[in-house]
Amino acid sequence: MNLTEQEVQEQLDNLVKRHFLRTVSGFGNRVTKYEQRFCNSEFGDLKLSAAEVALVTTLLLRGAQTPGELRSRASRMHEFSDMTEVESTLERLASREDGPYVVRLAREPGKRESRYMHLFLRRRR
Template sequence: MRQRQRVILSGMNPTDNASSPAATTPLPPLSAAELRVLGCLIEKEATTPDTYPLTVNAAHVAANQKTAREPVMALEPGEVNHALRQLEAKGLARQVFSSRAERYEHRATGFFDLPRQQVALLGLLLLRGAQTVHELLARSERLCKFADADDVRHHLERLCQRQPALAVRIPRGPGQREDRYLHLLGGPVDVAAYAAAAAASAPAATGLEARVAALEEQLAQLQSQLQALLDAGAD
């Protein structure tokens, strides 16, 4: 019987990338709330720099955003606050004190010792799950500029080749045109089972879906700008 590929996020060899906290400390799987909040911190650092680091309220709004999120979540404020504190305890976020409100920033760049391109891709994978190279290229425009699809693929493969890996490539199944990539911060992934399930449930891509996706991206940008204005007024 063919053995299924199972990719696991585990501790690094202490001799690899020793300057990073992740080099010597295994990272336990993050909860769904922690994954969503970390992705939001990465996203908003790039898209709303004037109001970053985020307040707890801004992080709550971002986590429950109905566009550019898969799946859409309905987290309570307390869940977001708890997720922020858990991320802080794990070294992936840091509280920044301001005159009026607690604010949080992510520390993924230093924790994993990643260039900005890979941080941006990791953030997108955290927010929207498994995605193709071309989907990531289209969705990364506001986070980081990539030269082309090959540039995106290069940085994705670097995430996959790390020890421990931060992402995994999911081979394309029947009816799918491209391989997809999935983050590993939520724990082990059974690649064969995931690919089979996704192939069975994936709808065929249409021009209408592409237009809807573009409108969702535009709406997400408007929501980010509105939140920036609200946060500026609060300060």
């Protein structure tokens, strides 16, 4: 993907306008910094638990993954007690009334576990 600086700035401005990002100012900042407002903000309806945020963020960054991969890769954001907690959190995300936010993919031939992927791209306005 090749984007010009102007194209990136236009998208950042659009995200700020839609309240998904906010600008962060600080003493001595030479460049504009941004902070995400993905969920749990006063401007949005999306409210997620810490476990749900960890899984969704990891899926957004890394793509479809197994519950085991998610537990390992999301551990800096949330410490899951066991695989059952990961799987129950994924099931909650898949069955939310305002969702679904994730989907379980069919198990690939030769693989032990099914993978999950996020469904946020299909939710564009």
